[in-house]
Every structure is written in C-alpha cells, then in structure tokens.
Amino acid sequence: MTTSTTREFNLLNLLRNGSGGWISGAELSRQLGISRAAVWKQIEQLRQEGFRIEAQKSKGYRLLAMPEELTEAALTMGQVLPIVGRRVITLGKTDSTNLQAATLGAEGEAEGTVVFADSQSAGKGRRGRTWCSPPGTNLYLSLLLRPAIAPWDAPQLTFLSAVAAARALRNVSRLPITVKWPNDLLVNGRKVAGMLNEMQAESEQVGWVVLGIGINVNMRREQFPEDLRYPATSLALEVGEDVSRLAIARELLAELDRAYAVYLRDGFAPIRSAWLELFPFVDRLVEISGAGETVSGRVTGVDGDGALLLVDDRGKELRILSGDVRPL
Template identity: 50%
Template sequence: MKEGFLRHAVTDGTTIDQHILEIFRATPGEVVSGEELSSKLKISRTAVWKHIRNLKTLGYRIESVPSVGYRLVAAPDLLLPEEISAGLVTERIGRQIVAFNETASTNETAFKMAEEGAPEGTVVIAESQSRGKGRMGRRWESPSGVNLYCSIILRPPILPLQAVQMTFLSAVAVARGVEETTRLSPTIKWPNDVLLSGRKVAGLLNEMGAETEKVNFIILGIGVNINMEQNQFPADLRHPATSLRIESGRPVDRVDFARVLLRELDTLYASYLAGGYGAVRDEWLARCAMIGRRVHVDYRDSAVAGLATGIDEYGALLLTLDDGRVERVLAGDVKLA
C-alpha cells in the first residue's frame, strides 16, 4: 500500500490481532495467560508474543505479567479498524476498513480502490490528509489525530442523475451521529454541510464512477471536526467552523463517533435500497434550517434570492422567486437573506 498505510481489517473478527483484542475485552482489566491465548487462537506461544508485540507497536498498552500472562491496559487514541469494528454490527458498510496515518485524500484512495474492485461498504479512513478535498475544489483542513476523515465505497443500482441522493443520505447519517454522541441538535445546510450553532461541523463530498446510464460506484466522502480547539482552525475559518468538542464542551471519542456514523449510514442505505429516496429526503428536509426561509445563493458570477421550499429528486434546491417562479438551483453557496 502507499506511504502512510496504517492498518487493514475485516470487521467480522477474522484477524488474529482482532481475536486477541476480543479476548481481552471479554474480561476487562484481567490478566489472560499466554497458554489461554495460544489455545483459543490455535497458534504457538511464540506467535502469541509476536501478535502482542504488534499490538503494542500500534499503540495498545498491554502489560506483560511474568509467568502469568497479559493485560490490556488501554487502547490508543487512533482510528484503528480493530477499535472501530468492536461491537459494529452492519449489513454492508464497514465490513472492511482500511486505515492510514496519512493519505493525500481518502476520496482519492477510495476511488482508486473502487476502480480496482473493492467491495461495497469498504471504508477508507485516515488520521490526516495532505490534500483533503472540499466542495467546489476547496481545500479541507485535515490536522492529524483530532477529526474524522473517511470515505465509503457504495455500488447502488441507480442512474447517474440520482447519485446526488447519496449526499443527502450522508448528511442525515452525520446529523444522527452528532445527536447520538453529543446530545446536541445539528442542522443541515444545502447541499452538503452539517451545522452546530450555525457553524460548520461537517462537510460531505461525494464522487462517482459511472457510465452513461449506470453508476459503477459512489464514494461518500465525510469530514467531521471532532476534537479541534478554536485556535487550531485557520484564521479565515474560525468564525464559520466549529467542532463537536467546542460545542459540547468536552472531548468526544472519535472511535465511538466513527462506529455510530457507520451504523447510521448502513441503516439509512438499507432503507434507501428497500424503499427509495423518500424517507431520506423527508428527514433531510426536517433537519434543514433553511427550508421555509428566504435565502441568497451565489454561484460564480451569478446570484439568486428567494424562498427555499424544498429539494427535488435530483438534489436541486427549489426557490420561489419574488415573481412567483420556481427556480431549481443545482450549485452554489447559500446564506440566509
């Protein structure tokens, strides 16, 4: 794998390292003998020692008790597949997780993996990005070890024109994740921002590999500001941006948030495949702070203002203009008028 590769895991517990962690978690704080690990894993005591050493290299604090065994003291503050997968029960999303210390862009990495045949639901996650991408070619600030940067590969049986629906599905999943982990009340801003107190806490960037009438795959790119402090934001972002930590007043467990997000994505995606876009659209509208309000949209050299009344099946924002006409807005920066 490319430079920065950290870890790969399948979340059904198929790796030996995952099995070892599962055994430790079954008896938290207790010493587990090397003999017990060897017996349960059907490997030699020497192999057990090598896997324990590998986990320590990843940052797990494992105490070796002479002539007795091993005790898991603490897990590292890293978005490791072994940690995210613990207790994660999903149908599609997160069955395979690939993690990086740093990558140029999780979307770029996931796109390449999708082209090479990676299965639906594969998650690419990174501690930092050197070329994080935002909407309309903007840069997404990606400092290490404080936020969540991930991309998910989906292969929905839809037309390319419907692909934008996945953006709204992602936004709803992020909003649900914020609610569950912080008890805060996020809102959604068209087309792809999640807000807290009117400030951006998460952004979405979905990309597609498609033919004329067929979607081959969609990459759900998700960036969530989790534990950034105010002074960590670039000066030009300090007013419009925020983090879960700033808004909640406490650190937020990044692994727990990632696990909740993947579960909500999986639930929403299953509902979408079974029943279509309607339920996702309804929840998105209920969470959108600008529906029913007058907004101003800037796009390149043009601008339009009107009453935001909804979105259509292709993701366009519907504006009722002053003369009564309804305008479909496909792209732009939206502000309350």
C-alpha cells in the first residue's frame, strides 16, 4: 500500500469501530497522527470512492455504507490477513487477471498479491476456452502464491481454491454450492464459478503459482454465451436478487487465506477431505469424456495429485487426469 492508501485504510477501520458508529474529528486526528484538516481531506477522498460517511459537528463522523465498487480500501477494510491480500490491485478492464498476476510473479512480486478486474478482454478458461467476462457483474481475480512445493504438487492448489471459493459463496449466498472435478463450482447442477491455476517452475521447485477464479455473481440469463458446453448460472439468478460482489470478494480473500494456512501447515490431506465433502459424485456412476475418449465408472475419490479415481464395471481401477464429468 502507498502511504495515502494506508491512511485511508486506517481511517476506515477507525470509522468502522467507532463507538455507536460515531467518532470525533479530534479523535481521528489523534489516532492517525494527522491534522483535522487532513482527516477531512481523507474523508472526502473516501466519499469520492463511494463510501457513505455522515458528518455532524457535535458527533464527528460515522460510516453509513461501503461502495459496491471493488476498491483496495473496500476490499481490505478491517481485514488484515497474514498472506492473502498483502497487496490488492484493482483494475478496470484488463486482458486477463491471470496474465497480470503471472507478469508480477515473473517480476518477483511477493506472494499474497491479488489482482481484481471489473472486466476481461481475454478471460481464460480450462483447455484454452474463453471465460465470458462482462463488466460490472461478476468477480474476476488471480492470487499469486509462492509455496515451497514440487511442480507435480501444484494441481493440489486447484482444490484449495475450489474449497475456499465454495465456502465463501455458501457463507454469503446460503446456496448449496458443490464442486465439480477438477475445477468448477456448481449450484443446483449449473456452473457458477471456475478456477484456472497456472505456474512457473524450475527443476523440482515451483517458482510461483497463480490461482485464477471467476465467479458469476450478477450475470443475467441473456448475458451468457449460447454455445456454453455446460449449463451456467449466477448467484443472482439462483437467489432471485443481486448479490454484493464486494461481500463475496472479501469473504473469498478470508477463506483463501485460511485454506492456504491449512495447506502450508498440514499439507493436502485436509484440503482433499474438505473438497470431497463438497463433491456430490462420490460413490456415484459418472461418465468422463475428453481427448476423443469416454470412460465411465464409480467414483471412489481423488488422489494426492488431484486425479479422479474410478472403478469401472469390471472392477478395474482407473486414474483420470483430465476430462469433463457428468453423472449417469
């Protein structure tokens, strides 16, 4: 954060924690170590960013509402996380948040940096597919991490991001979010979010990993492309009203930080267990298609590399590395 942004962040935290909602200009000046005139300038800057702040001579200031626009101040107010969100970059339109985060990774950016965009011109999906990224409706973000893991363990982080995103969406929307192997989130059988993780590695060590996440928040039915391979939906379509992008984003940052802390401390096992609890196809028959081949079998779980494990009708164990899954 710049010094100016840090002061805004600290001011917001004081406003948020004010007794009865109010905090005097003198108290703000004292705690921030700046003049009352400087406090007023910071208040005006926050108002321009969309924060609704009331002022009364006898009481001081109080925060009435936060903006829906995704600003660094709004995303981080009152939420200091150990790793995720150490630096938050918010863009208007960009080519791809994954590309932006990957560039930062190559330049030596510290882990925990998150890139948000209001829209993408080249949003990326799995297998080179395009991710529909209209402005003002959804969440598009990429998190840069530098875990000390081998390249072959990097797919585990796809499951980490799926668990964190599913928890965040459940917490805010109260919808029955489930996971679809390997990297999608579903609600009522329709895709509501997807993950695309990319990495740079040398020999036996990962240099950096980018966790890309796209969430359909307030997309309308007519905004979805007609040629989607899988039925899609948005949180707004499922709950019947618009959902706060800011609330989802803040909750997601917190859940990503929690999940990453668990992963660094305890490895993949607890992440895999959490993912399997969200996966509705365990012990069910599924069909998997991809690369011109289709296989079917009963799902038994996922292994340490993130491969889907099946048993076919002859009792043969199958290990699936990629493909599109559908229940039978």
